[in-house]
Amino acid sequence: MALTIPTQFKFKPPNLQHQFLRIHVEVFTVRTTNKPQTCYFTSHNHHLRCRLKPKSWFARTTVLPSFCINGGGEVDASPQQSTPSQDNEALRSSSSTNGDGYVALFVRMLGLDHDSLDREQAIVALWKYSLGGKQYVDAIMQFRGSINLTVNLLRSESSAACEAAAGLLRMISSVNVYRDSVAECGAIEELTGLLRRSSLTSEVKEQSICTLWNLSVDEKLRAKLANTDLLPLLIKFLEDEDIKVKEAAGGVLANLALSHPNHKIMVEAGVIPKMAKLLKTDAEGSKVIRKEARNALLEFAKDEYYRILVVEEGLVLVPLVGAAAYKSFRPDLHSWPSLPDGTEIEQSSKGPSRYGASELLLGLNIQDKNANLEEAKTNAIVGRTQQQFLARIGAIEMENENKVNSESSLSQRSTLLPWMDGVARLVLILGLEDELAVARAAKSIADASINEHMRISFKEAGAVNHLIQLLNHHSGNVKLAAIHALERLSVSNDVCLRIEAEGALFPLINSLKHSEISESSTEMILNILAQVLDPSKEMKSKFYDGPVNGSKKQWDARRTTASAENMDEILSRSTSSLQTIQVVDLLDSVVLARLIEILKTSSPNLQRKAASILEFLTVSEQCFDKVISAGIESALEAVFQQRILNEAESDIICQQPELHTLEVEEAGLAISSASRLLTRLLDSEQFRGTINSSRFTKFLRDILKSSIPLHNKDWVAACLVKLSSLSGPNPDFENAISMEVTLFETIPRLIEEIKTSFSPEVQEAAVIELNRIISEGVVDSTRAVAAEGAIFALVKLIEEGSGRAVEAALAILYNLSMDSENHSAIIAAGAVPALRKIVLSQRPQWMRALRLLRTLPT
Structure with a gap:
């Protein structure tokens, strides 16, 4: 017979600090099917009366454990009258095997042959029993099938049964x-x-997700957990109203x-934005969810x-350097405040306040109209104030210091902070004396400088000033980390100006003198110098300061300012970088020899940057003479003879086509920079008299016919034309050069514009120029046009282009139709319907269209 537990019985979790008291149970066997009978469950201080509804002639022995009352684990029922002698007798008659016997009966009640109410009451009892700890879980697990029966109850329609089943699985x-x-x-x-x-109680969610945890x-x-449909559910529960459900879901995702191997599927499911949101917000004051979100994001950040x-979600990876490292922090004491980047603030005409508040509180006594600070500067001030305050009171990393004692483990740990606090914390660490902490902070700055917003934030926070000072540090690791950070920051034009103004070029150029410097350090230094000494940036900066990674707001403000000023003033104010940094004094024979060596022996990537720097230096006449006398000719020959252009010398091309394409593109960039440098050097009569023009011409002609990207051939063609014009009167030679430039640079470039340009004007100009080249009878020009796949683009142009563009396109297609091999391509491109439409509509070009139709096999 099934035991029906009265609804007034309330189970509460046991107090695990108290010993579980065994139960003595008197069981009366009932063998009747007529009347409900009564049996008594007797404990040391309770009589529990339960009614049994008879169902068969076979009696079922059932038990109800009673937990220690003190602590909340109890059965809430009205006690029956009993005498002390009865209680003592019950205690003496209890045996050590009674508890296991009761568990067996409850496990038996989980069977599918029992009704749902019996099973629900049994699972609730077992769940409460398991809350006692491991020994009670062991007692349940002695019986085979207990887990299977519990898992089966997860399908129940009863929330109480599902909660208890999930809770028992959680304990197991x-x-x-x-x-x-x-x-x-x-x-x-x-x-x-x-x-x-669709509808679950918070308790069921909590127990279920904690089991998964x-x-x-x-x-x-x-x-197995990550490859199921569970991942989207866990991400959804991160936004649940119940904080315990949030914590459990965050714990599962953190694990x-x-x-x-789980990172890819988790990132694609959108875990990072959800976790970052929990870490940036207060999350209702829950430390658990913030901790789990931080742990998960730190794993992803590896x-x-x-x-x-x-x-990108607004978090910065900050190294944990230990509270002891901050003891060396000494805040700067100024008689008048300054911005974090070192910019001094001018005092107004009003005198200082009586108690010096205007000297301590930034901006309090500034009344000038220009005192309105930009948002980036304001955030830098707020972040610096908060982090310096924490450092001065000794609150930075106080909790982490208590948890981590070993220096080795601390040196590998990091945390995540919102970007404003993280930027200020990293700049603060740069000013400490701990070399390891400084190096880690500089590396974190490099990792965080992924967009213009972060680069400007670091600049306004004063990171550039600290990093430039670290270039002269005695520790090689610190110096390398500072170079790495400056390299990432130098992508921004604004940061480049700050790097140049703070005198960073002298230690950077001086570092190139050391032959023992690693190739990675050399590459980073050349990256910085190439950004600052960009030959194309000097003129662009006078007329255009475009956005970098989306800094459109700042760009628009500058354009508005520039449009309101006189262009002559802009040109006069934008002085040459050569004058400001006095690069002539920095460029000695050792540095120049180092750059020439890089051109001769290094990778194409380094060759490109070295050629760009040398081109910038040739703006000065003094530098020009030094570069010519340093043996630049042999260095340029080395760049023009790229190994990767000889496709027949390696079998790896067929095996790794992607790698080959990347190498060819890098070689093309190096060749383009070297061609620009050679074009600049050809302006010197001294240089033209020393070089072998025919040798360079051969190199450039071979490169023009090579497979380097088309946009890298423009400077090659320009340099080749200039060489041919300076080599003396030779009509046949000049014609051959012009023809090759037309076939391998001009025609492909024009066809590319026709195919890819979104501007009708550009397309019209390109097709008219292409028609002019073909009409002049350049040898093999029509074959070059067909080989570049221009037929489809020309047919599309006669359908959508302007009148002049349609006329030029028809003329080109007619010339192509003179070769019968092109007929199939013209027809396949859909030219016949387009031509008939022009003829039938009697557009101005209908005669050309009709003539082209007659040449086609239609």
């Missing part, structure tokens, strides 16, 4: 030895199905992030690509 899975058994019984699949239900501790089970995604 908290024991390491039973975790695999829970997963093998299909708990993950059933919990996933349960969590898919326990299972996710096992590395073998993480892949899944511990396995690197990957270089995913670290970018984390920073």
Whole structure:
């Protein structure tokens, strides 16, 4: 007979600090089918009366455990009258095996042959029993099938049964030895199905997700959890109203992030934005959810690509350097405040306040109209104030210092802070004395400088000034980290101006003198110098200061300012960088020899940057003479003889076509920079008299016919034309050069404009120029046009182009139709319907269209 537990019984979690009291139970066997009978469950201080509804002639022995009253784990029922002698007798008659026997009966009640109410009451009792700890879980796990029966109850329609089943699985899975058994019984699949239900109570969600939290501790089970439909559900529960559900979902995701193979599927599911939102907001004051979100994002940040995604969400990776490192912090004391980047603030005509408040509080006594600070400067001030305050009171990393004692483990740990606090914290660390902390902070700055917003934030916070000072640091690791950070920051034109103004070029150029410098350091230094000494930037900066990575607001403001000023004033104010940095004094024979050596022996990437720097230096006449006398001719020959252009010398081309394409593109960039440098040097009569023009002409003609990208051939063609014009009167030679330039540079460029340009004017100009070239009878020009796949673009142009463009396109297609090999391509491009439409509509070009139709086999 099934036991019906009265609804007034209330189970509460036991107090795990108290010993579980055993129960003595008097069981009366009932063998009647007529009347409900009564039996008594007797404990040391309770009589529990339960009514049994008879169902068969076979009596069922059922038990109800009673927990320690003190602490909340009790059965709330009205006690029956009993005498002390009866209680003592009950205690003496209890045996050590009674508890296990009761568990067996409750497990038996979970069977499918019992009604749903019996099963629900049994699972609730077992769940409350398991809350006692591991020994009670062990007692349940002695009976085979207990997990299977519990998992089956997850399909119940009763919320109480689902909650109890998930709660019992949570307790079982908290024991390491039973975790695999829970997963093998299909708990993950059933919990996933349960969590898919549209309406669930918070208690069911909490118990179910906490069970998954326990299972996710096992590395073998993480892949199974991440590859199911569970991941979108967990991400959805991060926005649940119940904070405990949020914490559990965050815990599961944090554990899944511990396995690197799960990162891809988790990132694609959108985990990073959700976790970042929890970390940036207060999350209702929950430290658990913030901790789990931080742990998950820190795991993602170990990957270089995913670290970018984390920073894009407004978080900065900050190294934990230990509270002891901040003891060397000494805040700057100014008689008058300055901005974090070192900019001094002018005092107004009003005198200082009586108590010096205007000297301590930034901007309090500034009344000038220009005192309105930009948002970036304001954020830098706020961030600096907050971090310096924490450092001065000793509150930075106080909690982390208590948890981590070993210096080795601390040197590998990091945290995530909102970008404003993170930027200020990293700049603060740069001013400390701990070399390891400074190097880690500089590396974090490099990692965080992924967009213009972050670069400007670091500049306004004063990072550039600190990093430039670190270029002269005695530690090689600190110096390398500072160079790396400056390289990432120098992508911004604004930062380049600050780097130049703060005198960073002298230590950078001086570093090139050391032959023992690593190739990676050399590449980073050349990157910075190439950004600052960009030959094309000097003129662009006078007329155009375009946005970098979306800094449109700042760009628009500058354009508005520039349009309101006189252009002559802009040109006069934008002085040459050569005058400001006095690069002539910095360029000695050792540095120049180093640049020439890079052109001769280094990779195409370094060759491109070295050629760009040398081109910038040739603006000065003194530098020009030094470059010519340093043996630049042999260096240029080395650049023009790129190994990768000889496609026949390696079998790797067929095996790795992507790698070959990348190498060809890098070689093309180096050749283009060297061609610009050679074009500049050809202006000197001294240089023209020393070089072998025919040798350079051969190199450039071979390059023009090579497979380097088309946009890299423009300077090659320009340099080749200039060489041919300076080599003396030779009509045949000049004609050959002009023809090759036309076939391998001009025609492909014009066709590319016709295909890709969105401007009708550009397309019209390109097709008219292309028609002029073909009409002049350049040898093989029509074959070159057909080989470049221009037929489809020309047919499209006669359908959509302007009148002049249609006329030129028809003329080109007619010339192409003279070769019968092009007929199939012209027809396949859809020329016949387009031509008939022009003829039937009697457009101005209908005669040309009709003549072309007659040449086609239609």
